[in-house]
Amino acid sequence: MKKLLMGFLSLLSYCLLGQLGNVGINTVTPGSTLEINGSLAAQYRLVSADYNMSITDYYVAYNGSSVGTITLPGAIAAYPVQGHIKGRVYYIKNTGNFNVTIAANGSELIDNQPGAAASSIGLGQGWAVILISNGNAGAGVTWEAVVINPNNAINTIIGMSSSSTYSLPSTANFNSGIPQVLPFTVSEVQINQGSTASWDAANNRFVINETGVYELDALSYFGAGGTTGSSNYIGVNLGITKNGTAAANIIAGTRSNIGQLIAGAGNTPISFHCLVNLVAGDVIYLTIYRGSFDTATGTVQSQAPSGVSESRHFTLKKL
Numbered sequence: 001m002k003k004l005l006m007g008f009l010s011l012l013s014y015c016l017l018g019q020l021g022n023v024g025i026n027t028v029t030p031g032s033t034l035e036i037n038g039s040l041a042a043q044y045r046l047v048s049a050d051y052n053m054s055i056t057d058y059y060v061a062y063n064g065s066s067v068g069t070i071t072l073p074g075a076i077a078a079y080p081v082q083g084h085i086k087g088r089v090y091y092i093k094n095t096g097n098f099n100v101t102i103a104a105n106g107s108e109l110i111d112n113q114p115g116a117a118a119s120s121i122g123l124g125q126g127w128a129v130i131l132i133s134n135g136n137a138g139a140g141v142t143w144e145a146v147v148i149n150p151n152n153a154i155n156t157i158i159g160m161s162s163s164s165t166y167s168l169p170s171t172a173n174f175n176s177g178i179p180q181v182l183p184f185t186v187s188e189v190q191i192n193q194g195s196t197a198s199w200d201a202a203n204n205r206f207v208i209n210e211t212g213v214y215e216l217d218a219l220s221y222f223g224a225g226g227t228t229g230s231s232n233y234i235g236v237n238l239g240i241t242k243n244g245t246a247a248a249n250i251i252a253g254t255r256s257n258i259g260q261l262i263a264g265a266g267n268t269p270i271s272f273h274c275l276v277n278l279v280a281g282d283v284i285y286l287t288i289y290r291g292s293f294d295t296a297t298g299t300v301q302s303q304a305p306s307g308v309s310e311s312r313h314f315t316l317k318k319l
Contacts, residue, residue, distance in 0.1 A: 021033070022034070022035065023035070024036075024037065025037060025038065026038050042058035042059065043056055043057055043058040043059065044058070044059050044061075045057055045059070045060045045061070046060075046061045046063065046095075047060060047061070047062055047063075047064070047068075047070070048062070048063055048064045048065065048068075048096075049064055049068060050068050050069045050070070050071075051068070051069075051070050051071070052070075052071045052073070053070060053071065053072050053073050053090060054073070055073065055085075057090060058089070058090065058091065059090075059091040059092075059093075060090070060091070060092050060093075061092075061093050061094075061095045062092070062093070062094050062095065062096055062100045062123075063095045063096035064096050064098055064100065065096070065097075065098070066098055066202075067098045067099055067100065067101070067200070067207065068098070068100045068101070069100065069101045069102075069103055069120075070092060070100060070101070070102050070103070071103045071104075071105060072090070072102065072103065072104050072105055072108075072110075072131065072142075072143060073085070073105060074105035074106055074108065074137075075105075075108065075133065075135070075136060075137035075138070075142050076137070077137055078135060078136060078137040078138075079135030084135055084137075085133045085135070086133055086134065086135025087132065087133060087135070088132070088133040089130065089131070089132050090130075090131040091128065091129075091130055091131075092123070092128065092129050092131065093123075093127070093128035093129075094123040094124065094125060094126065094127050094128070095126075096125070097125060098125075098198065098200075099122055099123060099124050099125065099198045099207055099209050100122070100123050101120050101121070101122050101123075101280070101281060102120060102121050102122075102123060102129060102131070102145075103119065103120040104119050104120065104142060104143060105142075106139075107119075107138065107139040107140075108136075108138070108139065108140070108141075108142040108143070109139075109140060109141045109142060109143075110131070110141070110142075110143045110145050111141045111143065111144050111145060112145045112147060117140075117141045118211065118280070120280065120281065121145060121147065121210075121280055122207075122208070122209040122210060122280035122281055123147075123209065124149070124196065124197070124198055124209035124210070125198060127147065127148065127149055127209070128147075128148040129145050129146065129147045129148065130145070130146040130148070131143045131144070131145050132144045147210075149196075149210075158189070158190045158313065158314070158315045159184040159188065159189045159190075159199070159206075159286075159313065159314045159315075160184070160185075160188045160189075160312070160313045160314075161182075161183060161184040161185045161188055161312060161313075165299050165300070165301045170300070171225075171296055171297070171298070171299060171300050174288070174289055174290050174296065174300045175290050175295040175296060176290075177247055177289050177290060177291075178245075178246075178247070178289060179237075179239070179241050179245050179246065179247055179249075179250065179285075179287035179288065179289045180287060180288055180289060180300070181204055181205075181241075181245060181285045181286070181287055182220060182285075182286045182287060182288060182302055182312060183204050184199075184204065184286075184314070189201070196208070196209050196210040196212070196214075196318040197209055197210075197214075197316050197318070200283065203283075204285070205283045205284060205285050206283065206284050206285075206314075206316060207281075207282075207283050208278045208279065208280055208281065208282040208283070208284070209280055210280055210318060211278065211279045211280045212277075212278065212318050212319065213275055213276070213277055213278075213318070213319045214275070214276055214277075214278050214316055214317065214318050214319065215273075215274075215275055215315075215316070215317045215318075215319055216240055216252060216272075216273070216274050216275075216276060216314070216315070216316055217271070217272070217273050217313075217314070217315045218238060218240070218253075218271060218272055218286055218312070218313070218314045218315075219269060219270070219271040219312055219313050219314075220238055220269070220270050220271075220286075220288065220302045220312035221267060221268065221269050221270075221302065221312065222236050222238075222256070222258065222263075222268050222269075222270050222288065222301070222302060223263055223264065223265060223267065223268070223300075223301045223302075224258075224263040224264065224296035224297070224298070224299070224300050224301065225264070225296060225297050225298025225299045225300070225301075226260065226263065226264055226296070226297045226298060227260050227263055227293075227294040227295065227296055227297065228294050228295055228297055229293070229294030229295070230294075231293060231294060232259065232260035232294060233257055233258065233259055233260070233293040233294055234257070234258050234260075234263050234290060234293055234294055234295070234296055235255060235256075235257050235258075235290060235291030235292045235293045236255065236256050236257075236258060236270060236288060236289075236290060236291065237250075237253055237254070237255050237288060237289050237290070237291050238253055238254055238255075238256075238270045238271075238272060238286075238287075238288050239251075239252060239253025239254070239272075239286075239287055239288075240252045240253060240274075240276065240284050240285070240286065240287075241284065241285045241286075241287045242278070242282055242283070242284050243282055243283055243284075245285055245287060247289065250287070251276055251284075252272065252274040252276050253272055253274075254270060254271065254272035255291055256268065256270045257293060263296070275319070284316075286312070286314050288300075288302065
């Protein structure tokens with residue numbers, strides 16, 4: 001038993017070697033507090049739904065079939081009180097096809113420069129983040145974040161689609177001033193991995209992954225089955241609707257007053273170009289609805305005249 005103990009101590013002294021308070025594994029001259037001359041393994045976790053980070057997590061990959069949220073743990077106590085998490089490091093990567101939100105706990109904040117600290121940050125497809133606790137507790141900045149965008153130079157998404165027709169009662173909603181979402185064909189939405197926005201095909205909307213100023217362009221060729229009333233004009237609004245499809249949610253757009261013959265022919269282009277301030281997590285739609293003047297009858301169409309390959313397009317780019 002004594003020989004066995006001496007052998008174990010001899011092996012331990014070979015593996016753990018100290019120099020000036022430093023500890024080394026398989027090295028006699030550790031230059032850091034802990035130096036490992038060999039491989040290192042840590043916790044790897046793959047999640048596909050909302051998840052709360054634990055004290056045993058190190059690297060978490062998200063591959064959910066829908067948008068999700070990963071919540072960071074709250075700071076237990078401020079440094080140097082026992083139980084603090086100052087210096088804890090988390091690696092999180094979005095390996096799926098839907099964006100994921102990284103949320104701080106309670107009133108805590110994440111420092112994601114440039115810009116003010118935020119309660120959450122968004123990771124697009126292929127994005128990753130390194131998070132380090134600074135030891136603070138309670139309200140204020142608790143986590144320092146380094147966001148890695150694998151394709152930072154390409155942050156534009158483009159949507160193009162063919163004609164769509166709204167029959168009654170959709171036309172009634174259009175006439176009542178209720179914004180109607182202009183759908184896009186999934187195969188014609190072009191988005192680069194790591195873009196600052198994502199395409200949510202299930203809900204026909206664009207999801208913002210990164211806070212900032214965005215440049216938006218939209219074009220739609222509009223036509224109606226006709227108008228009623230004495231003036232035989234129809235007022236059409238084309239706009240961007242944020243976080244909801246009510247008229248009150250419209251943040252940018254344009255208006256065109258179209259005559260009876262032109263509306264019936266369906267060859268009037270309506271377009272707009274604007275800059276808007278968007279926050280990670282915002283969802284936006286391309287919508288149309290009737291303004292003042294007469295009502296449309298029969299059908300309301302977003303269509304292309306002869307010789308035009310797409311009836312509408314929409315581009316979004318972070319500046």
